[in-house]
Amino acid sequence: MKKQKCGWCLGDELYESYHDQEWGKPVYDDQTLFEFLILETMQAGLSWITILRKRQNYFDALDQFDVQKIAAYDQEKQEELLQNAGIVxxxxxxKSISSNAQLFLEVQKEYGSFSKLIWSYVDENPIKNQVENYKKAPATTALSEQISKDLKKRGFKFVGATIMYAFMQAIGMVNDHEITCFRYDEV
Structure with missing residues (x-):
């Protein structure tokens, strides 16, 4: 018997795999949080599947999402990235990739980890929503607006409320799996 899944991922093997293995699963590791932060900021104005299809290209182009290396990117490296047809x-x-990496490192110094800051917004516990149909899930919430505002104050770019809500969904801060989805109770 085929498992029930969220409607948004159906019909695309890559989407379904991402949904089944990653989306909504709580992430506390700074390396993975940084990867998702970069990927979500790259997604601004685009569909997630576009970025997901380019994920390996980003991994290769961005030194496996090594925050230390990315924070040190200079103008020459940025020009190289602008010539890379495998990424947006x-x-x-x-330009924001390097500056966001520098700010990410500042947060790590201040809090001990980026994870401590980001998960403090939900007291370390994911919010379990009751989404019946993915089309009715919110694009933003008061919390995503607050996180966006706080990160923007720190200087982060491309972290609007919609992007931050997508980030929250991706890293499992909110469980927006449809209640009939097999992953709803798993994450």
Whole structure:
């Protein structure tokens, strides 16, 4: 018998695999949180599947999402990234990769980890929503607006409320699996 899944992932093998293995699963590891932060900021204005299909290209182009290396990217490296056809070549997004990495490191110094800061917004416990149909899930919430505002105050770019809500979903801060989805109770 085929497992019931969230409607948004159906019909695309990559989407279904991402849904089944990663989406909504709580992530506390700074390395993975940084990867998702970068990928979500790259997604701004685009569909998630576009970025998901380019994920390996980002991994390769961005030194396996090594925050220390990315924080040290110079103008020459940014120009190299702008020539990379395997990633989204948006000048401001490319520029934000390095500056967001630097800010990520600042948060790590201040809090001990980025995870401590981001998970403090939910007291370390994921919010379990009651989504009946993914089309009715919110695009933003008061909490995603607060996180966005706080990160923007720190200087982060491409962290609007919608992007932050998608980030919260991806890293499992909120469980927006449909209540009939097999992953709803698993995560």
């Amino acid at each position: 070549r948006h000048k401001l997004k490319i």
